[in-house]
Amino acid sequence: MDTVLSIKGLSKHYGKIKALDGLNLEVKKGNVFGILGPNGSGKTTTLGMILDVINPTAGQFEWFGKKSGPATRKRIGAILEHPIFYPYLTGRQNLMIVCDIKQVPYERVDEVLLQVGLEERKNSKFKTYSLGMKQRLSIASALLCDPEVMILDEPTNGLDPQGIAEIRDLIISIANSGKTIIIASHLLDEVQKVCTHFCVLQRGKLIYNGLVEDVGKGNLSVEVKADDERLEEVLGACNLHLEMKRELDKYILTMHDGYSAADVNKYLFDHGITAKHLIVKTKSLEKQFLEILKDQEGGKQ
Structure with a gap:
């Protein structure tokens, strides 16, 4: 070109x-x-x-x-x-x-x-x-x-x-x-x-x-919600994700390579929890932009 x-x-x-x-x-x-x-x-x-x-x-x-x-x-x-x-x-x-x-x-x-x-x-x-x-x-x-x-x-x-x-x-x-x-x-x-x-x-x-x-390539993120007080404990005990964080009434999972939202859904179902909200999160340019700036600032410290 x-x-x-x-x-x-x-x-x-x-x-x-x-x-x-x-x-x-x-x-x-x-x-x-x-x-x-x-x-x-x-x-x-x-x-x-x-x-x-x-x-x-x-x-x-x-x-x-x-x-x-x-x-x-x-x-x-x-x-x-x-x-x-x-x-x-x-x-x-x-x-x-x-x-x-x-x-x-x-x-x-x-x-x-x-x-x-x-x-x-x-x-x-x-x-x-x-x-x-x-x-x-x-x-x-x-x-x-x-x-x-x-x-x-x-x-x-x-x-x-x-x-x-x-x-x-x-x-x-x-x-x-x-x-x-x-x-x-x-x-x-x-x-x-x-x-x-x-x-x-x-x-x-x-x-x-x-x-x-x-933008958005890399580890998959999954957003999950359920009307079950055991959700945090059950998710915290699984080995599907690298990281888990809470945002209000939902949890964001950064998945290990090879795992998907379907694996999260099956895991919850096997533990008696039905997810009412389960979506794949796509990284926005805004998020990547902020991560780039953050990494640059961190490299100067």
Whole structure:
């Protein structure tokens, strides 16, 4: 698979503050790549440097196997902050102005408005748009030059649940059209739903890089409840699990390899207990993210 973005030793220092410290990263063609991290971790700094908005202190990056330049930047569409549109102009008129700036034919305006689901409101003034519609117009402006790569910084920030769902569906639609997408976000659930790959930054350092589909792999967790006061004692005596912890009225079992929820159910039944709630727990990206941060902090002690 072709490498779209290659980052080697990229750093940005502000005096003694290391906003980014020796980042090495690769994004392949067709990836939907999520960059995660707490506030101040270096996400926006990274995007700023790979878009030539911020000058790096050290290191380098390449787009499509070449150093960044006007030719490569034309192949990238980006939204770092909410673009400023004219409130008294329509969505269509605003995009026509962007076309003039980017030297793109006006024919692209109606195409991208249809793509982002704003064709019915294209003649409405920008000031009448909801926050979600404004964000979709921003994405439309980035799509005007039909880029190969889309870079989105916190694309669902501040949106209500409906707006988040709409932007999520739009990102998936854009990815399905064959574009590579890089997203910086702190909404872990949304990243898990749209991204193929993700990395985690903390204090400017890369501390994890992997596939979203690998989240949840490892020891199986089983959640169990029963209306029997012997449940804790019986579960505690079994040899099916590595760990057991209580959460309110249920127990979470981290299973030994080779054992399943069916084994727990049979074990309880053999001891005269009928489970009223028995499900396999899938690890969320949020839980893995917190575990990664915790492991990193523990390694420093």
